[in-house]
Amino acid sequence: MEALLEILEDLHPDVDFESCETLIDDKILDSFDIVTLVADISEEYDITIPVEEIIPKNFNSAKALYALVERLIDEG
Amino acid sequence: MQKNVLEYLENIVNIVPGKAAYADDTTQITFEEVFTRSRSIGTYLYNQGHTNEPIVVFMGRHPRTIVAYYGVVYSGSYYVPIDEEMPRHRIELIFQSLNPTAVVCDQETRGSLESYGYEGKAYLYEDMIQAEADEEVINSIRERQLDIDPLYIVYTSGSTGVPKGVAACHRSVIDYIEGLSSILQIDENTVFGNQTPLYVDACLKELYPTLKFGATAYIIPKSLFLFPLKLTAFLNEYKINTICWVVSALTMISAFGVLEKDPPRYLHTIAFGSEVFPIKQFNLWRKHLPHARFINLYGPTEATGMSCYYEADREFLADEVIPIGKPFPNTQIILLNEDNQVPKQGETGEICIRGTRLTLGYYNSFDKTNEVFVQNPLNKAYPDLIYRTGDLGRYNGRGELLFVSRKDNQIKHMGHRIELGEIESAANLHPDVQAACCIYDDRRSKIVLFYTGSVTTSEMAQFLKGKLPRYMVPNRLKALERMPLTTNGKIDRVALKSSVSQ
Numbered sequence: 222m223e224a225l226l227e228i229l230e231d232l233h234p235d236v237d238f239e240s241c242e243t244l245i246d247d248k249i250l251d252s253f254d255i256v257t258l259v260a261d262i263s264e265e266y267d268i269t270i271p272v273e274e275i276i277p278k279n280f281n282s283a284k285a286l287y288a289l290v291e292r293l294i295d296e297g
Numbered sequence: 298m299q300k301n302v303l304e305y306l307e308n309i310v311n312i313v314p315g316k317a318a319y320a321d322d323t324t325q326i327t328f329e330e331v332f333t334r335s336r337s338i339g340t341y342l343y344n345q346g347h348t349n350e351p352i353v354v355f356m357g358r359h360p361r362t363i364v365a366y367y368g369v370v371y372s373g374s375y376y377v378p379i380d381e382e383m384p385r386h387r388i389e390l391i392f393q394s395l396n397p398t399a400v401v402c403d404q405e406t407r408g409s410l411e412s413y414g415y416e417g418k419a420y421l422y423e424d425m426i427q428a429e430a431d432e433e434v435i436n437s438i439r440e441r442q443l444d445i446d447p448l449y450i451v452y453t454s455g456s457t458g459v460p461k462g463v464a465a466c467h468r469s470v471i472d473y474i475e476g477l478s479s480i481l482q483i484d485e486n487t488v489f490g491n492q493t494p495l496y497v498d499a500c501l502k503e504l505y506p507t508l509k510f511g512a513t514a515y516i517i518p519k520s521l522f523l524f525p526l527k528l529t530a531f532l533n534e535y536k537i538n539t540i541c542w543v544v545s546a547l548t549m550i551s552a553f554g555v556l557e558k559d560p561p562r563y564l565h566t567i568a569f570g571s572e573v574f575p576i577k578q579f580n581l582w583r584k585h586l587p588h589a590r591f592i593n594l595y596g597p598t599e600a601t602g603m604s605c606y607y608e609a610d611r612e613f614l615a616d617e618v619i620p621i622g623k624p625f626p627n628t629q630i631i632l633l634n635e636d637n638q639v640p641k642q643g644e645t646g647e648i649c650i651r652g653t654r655l656t657l658g659y660y661n662s663f664d665k666t667n668e669v670f671v672q673n674p675l676n677k678a679y680p681d682l683i684y685r686t687g688d689l690g691r692y693n694g695r696g697e698l699l700f701v702s703r704k705d706n707q708i709k710h711m712g713h714r715i716e717l718g719e720i721e722s723a724a725n726l727h728p729d730v731q732a733a734c735c736i737y738d739d740r741r742s743k744i745v746l747f748y749t750g751s752v753t754t755s756e757m758a759q760f761l762k763g764k765l766p767r768y769m770v771p772n773r774l775k776a777l778e779r780m781p782l783t784t785n786g787k788i789d790r791v792a793l794k795s796s797v798s799q
Contacts, residue, residue: 234774235758245523251767252522252549253711259553272526272553280523 222287228261229283242282250280262286268293300444301467302474303370305508306332313485313511319360321516322531326360328511334364336430339371342399342420343434348373351450351660353392353400355379355410356422360516362495363504365401365422366449373438374399375447377462378496381409386723386764388413390459391452394661401425444468450660451498453598454715454769456706458722462660465498469601469654474505476625480606481539481566481592487512488563490537492522492546493712498598502541502568522546525555532561541568541594543712545742548578556585570594570603571712576613583609595621595700598714599669599684601654604628605698620697621690628652630698631683632690637674640691645701648690649673649683656684708737710744713768717744720771723764724748727757732780734788735771738797745797746771749780773797 229238232254236244244250250258258280259270270293279289299305306328314329326334342352352369354376356362362378369376377395379388392415402410403422410419444467452460477483483506491514493499503514515535521528529550531537547569550556567582567589574593583591591610596603607622624630632639632646640646651673658666673681689701706717717735724733730750738745748757754774761770781789 231773233758234754235756235762245520248520250523252545253768253772255523256545256549256552257772272555272558275524275526275553277520277524 222283224265225262225287225290226283228258228265229286232257238283242284244283245277245281255280258286262290266290266294268297299471301370301439301442302448302470302505302508303335303367303439305474305505306335306367309508309511316511317513318507318511319363319514319516320535321360322518324360326364328508331364331367331508333430334426335367335371336435337428338365338368338401338422338425339373339438340431340434341425341428342369342372342374342401343438344428344431345399345418345420347399347418348438349446350374350399351377351395351397351447353377353379353395353397355381355400355402355406357381357403357405358495358516358519359403359405361403361422364426365403366504368425369401370448371435371438373442375449375464377450377452379452380494380496381406382494383496383766384763385413387452387460387766391462394459395450395462442467444471445657447657449498451496451598453497454707454713454719455665456716456718458719458726460719461662461665463498463598463656464658464660465601465656469656470501470505472627472653473501473602473625474509476627477502477603478506478509480625481506481541481568482590483510483512483539485511487539487566488535488537489514490532490535490540491516492540492542498602499541499571499712501602522549525550525553526559529555529559529561532564533559536563537561538563539566539568540564541570544569544572544574545711547582548575551578551581551585556581560585565589566592568592568594570596571714572709574619576615576617576619579609579613579619593619593621597650597684597686597688599656599658599686600628600650600652601656604650604654605630607697618699620693620695620699622697624650624652625654628654630690631673631675632692633674633685639675643691643694645689645691647704648686648688648698648700650686651681651683655682706735708744710737710742711768713766715744715769720744720746720761720765720769723761723769724757726764727752727760730757732788734780734790734793736790736794736797738773738794740798743772743797744769745773745775745793747775747777747780747793749777752776 310332317325366376450462455461489503491503507514593607594603595605605621629651631649634640673683720735733748781792
């Protein structure tokens, strides 16, 4: 989770990712962020995020995103 | 001879009145409705005393915003699009430099407009479309209008921190639409999927050919560009066959493997531009849509939309760049070297544009206009203007024009044209910042801001989000103890640039 928070904070140093649960709903992340996130997360955790998982509910909070990462590692 | 863009509408409304002209995922507006509503708005504004002046259209990404544009044109005025998604500081700067006496808003944006302390007249779209159109008024306005009168002003990034308003006239837009339509082979069966914002000149590609041919343009919701599978589902649901997108929106689809899983089945014409298309991604598109036409477009706002095109119909190697090709019909490209001479074949020169599509220049700024709209140095006989783009180009062995680089600190990021100086100016507005320098990491496509001063990166990010459009906010912030300086005492851009490109 630490590494993921670091990736997110690098993108938006002014956002509190531990509490924010509306990253998509409140338009905090844009398409550039999604592309960067998918690339950085894939590299950091050595996983592939399939396009079916690139949906709003997986990106609305750091928690949701981390749950996706854990699930993909397990399935790996 | 056509002299006004509204003639497109007045012709097509007799041919396909009931067909959808502009639509999104929730609403659609027919040509008949575009016609009646925009004439109502035009009559209303004129009767309120507004004609031959800039009128701000302060509305969101919605089909009715386009109707408001045409309404302004019917009143004999010219539209200035301002979108709510622009940051407060930028909108304030535009209001200051334009000093408009009238703003058109709608129910959704009226509250936000009030917060800007704008004191001129504000007119509600929903009220104006109820007005009765006055044929006599509309005809007398049209009789007075010339094709060299402004149609719109759109704002673009300015290096000193103040956005520049580029004003274009009817004649330039008509010339552009005629050329573009033949290059893209637009007809009545065209279904556009619009990606670009409605407040930049890029959206001319969908707005006016739709009127010319009775095509349909779908305004794709911005949120879909975050989620590629939803995006292609939208393209397929509405049978979209023609798109003019920034490269980053296209690579979003190809890089995530969507072309294998759910390809856009109806697409046959794909225009792109404003950025380098990574060849690997381009080849993926060609492989999966072998029958589609791919067209690279190039052009600055100052020359009305796009000036050059290249149909990318051959294989490209990984280290090749897709050319920008050749000029549109009725447009000339002149390369000029530092001595204002045409460089030798294969050598680099500044791309200069000549033709009827040169815009009127920067609104309320003769000085800035005269810096770049200049006498053609090759013509000593009569007044003959060219626009100096600041882009460097050269011809390859096939005689195709290639974009090489910029002369200055202007960049293209996510399809947007950005002056790094404008970002630096915004950062320097923070009282605790001592120095700021912005560079572009070309390899990773990231804007990086270096600064010194007692400001945390978190404070800085928040500060900049209030001053700059979202796409201009740096992707990386680096607080430095000291700025590297050159021997002349200037900030050493080269050192900063090489520090990020390692």
